[in-house]
Amino acid sequence: MTYDFRDKVIVVTGGAGGIGGAMCRRFAGGGARLVVVDIDEVRAERTASELPGTGHIYLSCDLLDRAAVERGLDSIAATHGRIDVLVNNVGMTSAERFDVRSVESIEREIDLNLLSPLVATRLAIPLLRASGDPRVITAVSLGGIFPLGETPIYTASKFGLRGAMLAIGLDLRGKGIKAGSVLPSATDTRMLQQEAVDGGNSMQFQDQPQQPADVVRAVVSLLDRPRLEAYVRPSQSRLVRFAMLAPNLLPRLFPLFRKRGERGMARYLEDLRRRGLAHQVGGQWELVEES
Template sequence: MSGFDFRDKVMLVTGGAGGIGSAVCRRFATGGARCVVVDIDEARAKRVAVELPGAGHTALGCDLVDRAQVEHLFDQVADAYGRLDVLVNNVGMTSAERFDVRSVESIEQEITLNLTSPLVATRIAVPLLQASRDARVVTTVSLGGIFPLGETPIYTASKFGLRGAMLALGLDLRSKGILAGSVLPSATDTRMLRQEAVDGGNSMQFQDPPQQPADVVAAVVSLLDKPRLEAYPRTGESRLVRFAMLAPNLLPKVLPLFRQRGERGMARYLEELRRRGLARQIDGRWELVEEK
């Protein structure tokens, strides 16, 4: 049983229509919270909000890289609820396109969404959080915020920066009455990971079978139950990557071994997606099958 009292809490989740975000919203709503489901796809956010148990939920469309939209988002929360008890910064993106051929615009977009937008959202939300008697901020980072993912350096850069920023905010905001912490999951079975797999993305993510969104939700709830700076859905993996970073100069020698294992894991994951009807192979190329 959770020690955190969800009842009547106002809890906002960015990326709320995605695999992890929607699972977080369902868990919060099941506990009696009023959820604000935020997503760039407002129609999907509304579908998630309508299906949540309980009452008092709302769905808001917002492009989190547009500051004017973010300010309007929190104005709407202020008008509807007058406070915010929990902010979950969950939005994120990645790309399988290699660094040497990526456009500068795509690099800037990924950095802005993954790193800058959670900081901006948190800053704009501070007055609403201070109106709560028990304010929390939970940010989804990644083990890629500890361990460099060679095939996705921009994702790595954004997550390294986000992890550091959230550690610092966790220290700074505590004196302002806001408890902040981060969840650092490894590869999670969501649409984003499936897209990365069919695009031939970062094989290092597939050392082991991907975890499920429920595993990330459990880590989020654990942070609410026991506030701390970081939580890891898979503690064993977190220990391994933290240990590896004690000697980063050895990475060029050991990564080829892990990459071979990861490529085999990616192949198994693609076959699993085929069995689940979520991916297909046409003329030797993989593509996603959109879920109905």
């Protein structure tokens, strides 16, 4: 089956970002009415205004502020009366190592990556039930299967989110709401670019980073054929699952892949330089500020 986007009300959190914006454009191009949710009001408004079609709105919302989330859902209820698809897409990571980062930064990353999608989904249930075919899609990560030593808090949040959404998907399916997750690997977005210049996890650069459009195709495939999980690159799913059959072997396996990952990161940084997105200052990589 091919999902019919026409007149569907689709809410995308992190909707002004690289992956979120690509989703919004794809869904709007199919005839959906988008609710672009982002903490950056200027970017959210610009994204909504540039979408094809009509009926799009934006919400400037800090997903860690429950009252703000509730106000946003009240606004959606007043405007549309329902949510057909909720896409939990917001997320963050940090290149700070666990043994030196602040406890406050740990709490914030867990709250944003793990708790905020669960809270948003729970609070959106009444509006989802008002739809004739409600869906929830959550962007998790291969980091929800494969431990990333340089970013353990990201790993913790994504392990937890993956498990929670599997359980929620099983629970809600019998109640008429289809829920599934997409598990992308490294994707060429501002977040990955920042991680690269900060010297983050090199293991994710085994291959050329995928594009936001690749993640969007995986999301559309979940809408076309609802299931609990979808992978952007099936080959990576098989590799990760194989490695996790014997987790105690990981310390021995990682050195085999690290050099390749470091070379891949170096190539990615040079690609960012060629694209005018990053440069070196005093031997240190920095992102070029967005206009």
